Amino acid sequence: MGEFATGVTVVTSLDAGRPVGFTCQSVVSLSLEPPLVALAPAKSSTSWPRMAEAGHFCVNVLSERQEEVGRRFAVSGGDKFPGIAWRKEVTGAPVLDGALAWVDCDLELVHDAGDHEIVIGRVRGVGLGPESGLPLLYYRSGYRRLEPDPSR
Numbered sequence: 811m812g813e814f815a816t817g818v819t820v821v822t823s824l825d826a827g828r829p830v831g832f833t834c835q836s837v838v839s840l841s842l843e844p845p846l847v848a849l850a851p852a853k854s855s856t857s858w859p860r861m862a863e864a865g866h867f868c869v870n871v872l873s874e875r876q877e878e879v880g881r882r883f884a885v886s887g888g889d890k891f892p893g894i895a896w897r898k899e900v901t902g903a904p905v906l907d908g909a910l911a912w913v914d915c916d917l918e919l920v921h922d923a924g925d926h927e928i929v930i931g932r933v934r935g936v937g938l939g940p941e942s943g944l945p946l947l948y949y950r951s952g953y954r955r956l957e958p959d960p961s962r
C-alpha cells in the first residue's frame with residue numbers, strides 16, 4: 811500500500827474540554843446521501859478511544875505547508891496542541907488553522923477490523939480554509955508535494 815499515494819489529515823476531537831488528535835491517511839469519502847466518511851484508527855491509538863467517548867470528530871485536510879503539523883500529530887499521546895491555533899465549528903471538535911478543508915462529524919458506527927477499527931462518521935459540517943492551496947501528500951513512507959499545475 812506504500813504505492814498508494816494519499817492526502818494527509820489530522821483527526822481531532824474534544825475530550826472533556828481537552829483537544830486530542832492524530833495524523834490519519836486512511837480516510838474515505840463513503841456516501842453522499844446521507845453524507846458519510848470512514849477512517850481507520852489503529853487499536854494502539856491513544857487518542858481514538860477519547861474521540862469515541864466524545865462521540866464526534868473533525869477530519870482536517872492538511873495543506874502542503876503543514877508537514878510539521880502532520881509530524882507532530884503522528885507522535886503518540888501527550889498534548890499536541892501547544893502553538894496550534896484552532897476553533898470550534900459544528901460539533902466542537904477542533905478545526906485547525908491552515909487546514910485546506912475540514913469535515914466535522916458525529917460518530918455513527920465502529921466496526922472491528924483486525925488491529926484497526928473502521929469508523930464511520932456522519933458529516934455535520936464542512937468548510938474550506940480561507941486560502942486555497944495544495945495538499946500535503948504521503949507516498950512510500952514519506953511526505954510529498956504536488957507540482958503546481960500551471961493550467962489551474
Ligand SMILES: Cc1cc2nc3c(=O)[nH]c(=O)nc-3n(C[C@H](O)[C@H](O)[C@H](O)COP(=O)(O)O)c2cc1C
Pocket residue numbers: 818831832833834835836837850851852853854855856857858880883884885886887888948
Ligand atoms: C502520514 C501518516 C498517516 C497515518 N495514518 C494513520 C491511520 O490512518 N490510522 C492510524 O491509526 N494511525 C495513522 N498514523 C499513525 C498515527 O498518527 C500515530 O500512531 C499516532 O502516534 C497516534 O497517536 P495517538 O496514540 O495519540 O492516537 C499515520 C501516521 C502518519 C505519519
